[in-house]
Amino acid sequence: MPKIDVYTKPWCRYSGYAINMLNRRGLPYNEINITADPSRENEMKNRSGRETVPQIFFGHVHIGGSDDLLLADRSGMLDKLIEKLRNNTPGK
Numbered sequence: 001m002p003k004i005d006v007y008t009k010p011w012c013r014y015s016g017y018a019i020n021m022l023n024r025r026g027l028p029y030n031e032i033n034i035t036a037d038p039s040r041e042n043e044m045k046n047r048s049g050r051e052t053v054p055q056i057f058f059g060h061v062h063i064g065g066s067d068d069l070l071l072a073d074r075s076g077m078l079d080k081l082i083e084k085l086r087n088n089t090p091g092k
Contacts (some may be wrong), residue, residue, distance in 0.1 A: 003029075003059060004021060004027060004056070004057065004058050005056070006022070006029050007040065007053055007059075008054050009050075010033060015054040015066070018054045018056055018069050020071075021066075021073060025073070032044070034053065035059055050064075056068070057067050058081060063078075063081075064090075073083040
């Protein structure tokens with residue numbers, strides 16, 4: 001499975017919603033607390049073009065924020081993306 005990056009702030013409830021959904025799905029992720037390291041905030045803005053958290057990436061694919069993640073999950077698009085990324089992971 002490609003790396004999942006989630007840019008968060010600890011006090012942001014939407015960050016919590018996204019993390020909870022990933023945990024419920026059993027998906028491993030790399031949480032990047034942009035409050036702890038301001039340079040990571042610039043990284044997030046450059047990658048996503050957005051200034052709000054969370055910002056979620058599956059490999060190089062930008063999912064968006066928590067609402068985008070939940071919509072992708074409900075619509076079935078997230079399952080399709082996960083399967084596609086699994087099949088394209090080196091070593092498979």
